[in-house]
Amino acid sequence: MxxxxxxxxxxxxxxxxxxxxxxxxxxxxxxxxxxxxxxxxxxxxxxxxxxxxxxxxxxxxxxxxxxxxxxxxxxxxxxxxxxxxxxxxxxxxxxxxxxxxxxxxxxxxxxxxxxxxxxxxxxxxxxxxxxxxxxxxxxxxxxxxxxxxxxxxxxxxxxxxxxxxxxxxxxxxxxxxxxxxxPVREFRAGYAEVAKYGLIDRPDFFAWLEKNWREVFSGGPARTEAIAQSCRAKADVVARDEFETGDRALLNLGHTFGHALEAATGYESARLVHGEGVAIGMALAYRFSARMNLASPDDAARVETHLREVGLPWRMADIPGTLPDAERLLGYIAQDKKVSRGALTFILTHGIGQSFIARDVPSSEVLAFLRENHPG
Amino acid sequence: MxxxxxxxxxxxxxxxxxxxxxxxxxxxxxxxxxxxxxxxxxxxxxxxxxxxxxxxxxxxxxxxxxxxxxxxxxxxxxxxxxxxxxxxxxxxxxxxxxxxxxxxxxxxxxxxxxxxxxxxxxxxxxxxxxxxxxxxxxxxxxxxxxxxxxxxxxxxxxxxxxxxxxxxxxxxxxxxxxxxxxPVREFRAGYAEVAKYGLIDRPDFFAWLEKNWREVFSGGPARTEAIAQSCRAKADVVARDEFETGDRALLNLGHTFGHALEAATGYESARLVHGEGVAIGMALAYRFSARMNLASPDDAARVETHLREVGLPWRMADIPGTLPDAERLLGYIAQDKKVSRGALTFILTHGIGQSFIARDVPSSEVLAFLRENHPG
Incomplete structure (x- = not known):
């Protein structure tokens, strides 16, 4: 340390x-x-x-x-x-x-x-x-x-x-x-990406964050450690796949939903900044995985609890103002760059630190999920 | 063939x-x-x-x-x-x-x-x-x-x-x-780059072009052969140095002077197109090499003769309209991307097919040369 x-x-x-x-x-x-x-x-x-x-x-x-x-x-x-x-x-x-x-x-x-x-x-x-x-x-x-x-x-x-x-x-x-x-809001938004590395493939790091997040926020050695762990986690993935032809896509956990929400709010930082979009996106990815019977609902709840505890938004209802309807949100997802030959690709999960690349996710399931979780 | x-x-x-x-x-x-x-x-x-x-x-x-x-x-x-x-x-x-x-x-x-x-x-x-x-x-x-x-x-x-x-x-x-x-003017402009491959490092190809350029212009097997030879010549250089950290710069024969002349004529194609700039640039590179006692004046004359024969411009005086003075032309050269740490880099030559990368070319020599050859 x-x-x-x-x-x-x-x-x-x-x-x-x-x-x-x-x-x-x-x-x-x-x-x-x-x-x-x-x-x-x-x-x-x-x-x-x-x-x-x-x-x-x-x-x-x-x-x-x-x-x-x-x-x-x-x-x-x-x-x-x-x-x-x-x-x-x-x-x-x-x-x-x-x-x-x-x-x-x-x-x-x-x-x-x-x-x-x-x-x-x-x-x-x-x-x-x-x-x-x-x-x-x-x-x-x-x-x-x-x-x-x-x-x-x-x-x-x-x-x-x-x-x-x-x-x-x-x-x-x-x-x-x-x-x-x-500003604390900006620090929190960045923290969403720190938590992401735990949720992708480092369950021990996520558990460490659940215990130590207050020290990460307040500064000192825990903060430096969290940053270094995050950089190491990302560097490992990037070294395996510099040009994102495979595993690097794991880093997009939370980003497909997140980018769509950013686009849907017109990139208005007063409503949503990138890290907040990722936070909501990760919670949605875990909840969607649970809905697809890929992960336990308990793990989805654990992610939601941690994000809520640190003060991050974790559901679409946390975004100020009105969102486009589920169909339009799906349109933003389809235009996102993680689309391959018309099939929807998502980063889904089998549990904390067990994320994987899911290709050919049926858009009908995504649409149904967005409707169920839409605050409007 | x-x-x-x-x-x-x-x-x-x-x-x-x-x-x-x-x-x-x-x-x-x-x-x-x-x-x-x-x-x-x-x-x-x-x-x-x-x-x-x-x-x-x-x-x-x-x-x-x-x-x-x-x-x-x-x-x-x-x-x-x-x-x-x-x-x-x-x-x-x-x-x-x-x-x-x-x-x-x-x-x-x-x-x-x-x-x-x-x-x-x-x-x-x-x-x-x-x-x-x-x-x-x-x-x-x-x-x-x-x-x-x-x-x-x-x-x-x-x-x-x-x-x-x-x-x-x-x-x-x-x-x-x-x-x-x-249009024949456009074909000729492209031919300047064909001749360039001979002038860089394929003296036999240049000699072949001196004999066969009419057939290259009229079409048929000589044209296909000239294109294939040119592509092979360039592919050889590129395979050795994809990102231009060394030998690839040889392909810039004629381009330092040529780009400066294109910039000096405001990229007005009525006055000068790229291949014509390269033609004049190659003739100037050979003439400048002769002036620096690097190459024989006979080789410079041979290049000029061939370019003139095929109908290409080969000297600054062939450009319609008025050119900026020698000092301003040097300014365009210094801004060209073949500049490294303030020293002027040129592709110069020891003779037909014997081009080389010359670093640290004194700008005073270039300026004197531009003044001597300026038509204004």
Missing amino acids: NDGGTNSPVKVVVGLGDRAYDILIGSGLIARAGAEIAARLPGIRAAIVTDENVAAAHLDALTQSLESAGIASTAITLPAGEKTKSFAHLQDVVDGVLAARLERGDAVLALGGGVIGDLTGFAAGIVRRGMNFVQLPTSLLAQVDSSVGGKTGINSPHGKNLIGVFHQPRVVLADTDVLDTL | NDGGTNSPVKVVVGLGDRAYDILIGSGLIARAGAEIAARLPGIRAAIVTDENVAAAHLDALTQSLESAGIASTAITLPAGEKTKSFAHLQDVVDGVLAARLERGDAVLALGGGVIGDLTGFAAGIVRRGMNFVQLPTSLLAQVDSSVGGKTGINSPHGKNLIGVFHQPRVVLADTDVLDTL
Whole structure:
């Protein structure tokens, strides 16, 4: 166990052959970013992509850290929020990087949450057909999810994350100090993805979270441990299946229902943010598995109880405002990218930590389930 | 030698491990496209991306060929011309593919020249983080260059092809019949890239072209042979260096000067098209090599003579209208993507078929050379 507060970060290696990289997790990593980056990418220049909120809190510290390591940088600051994951802002970042005359061996740094990470990684993946990419995730969600595995992208009116590339970072610096300034709702949303790793294939980790979630929320070694466990869990899956032709789809537990709910609420963060969609989606995946006699209703109840206890939404009725009807929700699911040749693919489960990829799920069963659970 | 006119196309294999693919070159391949694609990608649906000119000539034939092989398709038709390689049209293609509800295992087909191929390949590479991509190149340039090697992209106000991905096609169908309907200026522009393969590292092929270029222009077996030789030459280089970290840069012979001239003429095809820029660029690369005492002035003259003989422009004075001055041309060169850490990288030569990558070319020498050869 790491003490979570010293200058010795925990290191998780994402083993991807010649694209392998380190995730460093710990205190004070923004201040050390210049040194860590210069050690791995000597002689570069950098563009920092961030959003207005994160810039106010952390941009100066990062710029100074880079400067003191001899890395000249330029900043590209975007509006905060999911709507920034658009073609228009992708073009802003690409133009900004080219206007700064960065070369192929220079680096593009993402300083922010999942939105900034996904958008920036995509831009880094397409400028000059691929520049160096470094992530400094500032939300819990980004630290445990978007910073591992190289998926980048933007949203389309047709659905979330439908446009993007696989582009691995050269290093990820997850500064745990910055999480203390997060609004609790945002921290909770990220926690949904932490719990997800337990629910996929680590039942002991889920049981540990049921006991220790308060310490994860309050900070210190339990938080660092939870982040490192999550990164290791994801890195294991990604190393087995970098381009999502098989097992990697397990990471989508809760995401098929979740993405549909995000689309159905117009990506309005006031109503639902990504991690909340995943929380409801995981509860629905467990409840649907129970309905299909694949898992025990007790396990579904255990998931619902834990999500409710930490303060996460866990059912559609928890979303403020009116939802589209069950038929329209099914339409959003069918357009989601986890569709293969017209059959619905879901991540379902045989119990806590026993998730599996279910192909050919009958849409009639999904529709009936959505009707039964629809609050409207 | 192939007779260039039967139903037995010449096959060139691009050896890229699990991304290996066939290039078929020959007569009647658009009519056979449905069968060739269905054999490789059974059960798919397709989106055809094309431009207005090519659509008028070939879209019905392709759609019918697909239909008779059981492949439902939708067409996305864009304006013709280099300006189509833009963010706006990339978004059109991406939206069109998503609106057609194509899945990750479906295919995006490029029916057109290099502009359509580059733009469509980029779109196929980013929709759902990578869909199947099939090329049906309809210009000589596209058949010998853009269809081999998986480079895709669009232009930026900062320069040409600065934004894109590496995304290999699943199969390339190069129908030699369609070349008979090309305007001679466009065929000539493509021929510049054919000659390039001789000038890079195949002196015998260049000598063969000096003797046989008239037959290549008039069609028949010499044309099919020249296309197949060109594809083989490029495939050899790409197989050695898929992601352009080394030798692949040799394929940029003529492109550093050429791209700068294209940018300097605002990508106005009335003044200069890509292959013409490459022709002038190759002549300049040979002349500059002679000026640097790297190659014999006789070899530079031999290149100039051949380009002039086939009717290609070979010097800056051949470009209609006024060019920016030498200083501004150097600025376009410095922004081109073949820049590494501020040093200018050029493909220079020790003679016919003896090209090499020259790093750290002094910009002062380039500037002096541009001044000497500037027509203004």
